[in-house]
Every structure is written in structure tokens, then in C-alpha cells.
Amino acid sequence: MKAQFQLTKWQHFLALGFGSGLAPKAPGTFGTLVALPLVWLLSLAGTGWFVTFLVAGTLLGIYVCGKAAADVGEHDHGAIVWDEIIGFTLTMLLVPVSVTSLLLGFALFRFFDIVKPWPIRWFDQRVHGGFGIMLDDLLAALPALAILQSLVHLGWLV
Numbered sequence: 505m506k507a508q509f510q511l512t513k514w515q516h517f518l519a520l521g522f523g524s525g526l527a528p529k530a531p532g533t534f535g536t537l538v539a540l541p542l543v544w545l546l547s548l549a550g551t552g553w554f555v556t557f558l559v560a561g562t563l564l565g566i567y568v569c570g571k572a573a574a575d576v577g578e579h580d581h582g583a584i585v586w587d588e589i590i591g592f593t594l595t596m597l598l599v600p601v602s603v604t605s606l607l608l609g610f611a612l613f614r615f616f617d618i619v620k621p622w623p624i625r626w627f628d629q630r631v632h633g634g635f636g637i638m639l640d641d642l643l644a645a646l647p648a649l650a651i652l653q654s655l656v657h658l659g660w661l662v
Contacts, residue, residue: 509526509581509583511523515568515575516571516575519569519573520584521534521586521589524538525585531582532585534585536585536588536589536591536617539593543593544601555597558594561593566633566637567634568586569586569587570634570637573634573637579632579633579637580637587641587642590638591613591641591644594645594646594649595609595612595613596609599649599652599653599656599661600656600661605661609652612652616645616647616648620640621647624640627639627640627643
């Protein structure tokens with residue numbers, strides 16, 4: 505019998521996106537929704553805080569996602585959504601935050617995270633543990649970020 509998540513453990517609470525990963529349908533989408541106000545607040549705090557959170561959140565995520573997955577005996581359990589929170593944060597790096605950019609960034613990140621085009625799927629299938637859980641979402645953020653940055657540089661997204 506597999507262990508269950510325990511929200512009283514801080515590692516599980518964080519890995520499950522403050523409980524958002526327990527949504528019965530589309531937990532990754534609900535985890536990404538948690539990131540929306542967080543990204544908005546970080547954008548108000550400035551680039552230094554944004555980058556600091558992104559780096560610290562990634563390193564912390566490697567630990568908490570790996571710990572939560574090991575505790576329940578399932579690699580990258582769907583309820584583990586801290587990786588989506590950090591992935592969406594990377595998607596929005598240096599993007600002017602507005603309702604439009606948040607919604608477009610959300611849609612682009614979820615698309616690449618769900619579809620997992622090459623090489624994202626390759627890494628997702630071969631890299632395990634907390635690092636692997638975090639890696640595929642960070643990789644999914646990169647094309648989403650590139651598209652958003654292109655739109656910003658073209659003047660189509662401000």
C-alpha cells in the first residue's frame with residue numbers, strides 16, 4: 505500500500521502547491537493558477553526578488569518534489585504541482601505583467617507542459633527524482649518565455 509500525502513508535512517504542503525494539487529481534475533492547471541497572483545506580486549517587488557524566488561524556488565522544488573514523490577512511492581504524482589508554479593514563474597521572467605500577458609503566459613505554459621514536445625518529453629521520460637520533476641516544467645517554460653519575449657520585442661505585448 506502506498507503512503508498518502510500529508511499536508512501537515514511542510515514538504516508535502518509546498519509540493520502540492522498549498523493544496524491546489526489535490527484538485528480532482530487538472531491538478532497541474534490548478535497549481536499554475538496558484539502562480540498567477542504570486543507572479544503578479546513578484547513583478548511588483550522587482551526583478552531581483554523575482555529572480556531570487558525563481559532560483560530559490562527551483563532548488564527548494566528539487567528537494568520537496570523529490571521528497572513528496574518518494575514518500576508516496578510514485579514519481580511525479582499528478583498532485584505534485586510546485587514544478588508548475590516555478591515553471592510558470594520562469595515563463596513570466598522579464599515579461600511586463602498585465603492581465604493579457606498573464607493569461608497568454610498561462611495558456612502557453614500549460615500547452616507546452618501538457619504536450620511536452622521534443623526534447624521536453626525525452627527529458628521527462630529519462631530524468632527522475634526531484635530534479636526530473638522540476639526539469640520538464642522548466643523546459644516547458646522556455647518556449648513559452650521565448651514566445652512572450654518575442655511578442656514584447658515586437659511591441660505586441662506590453
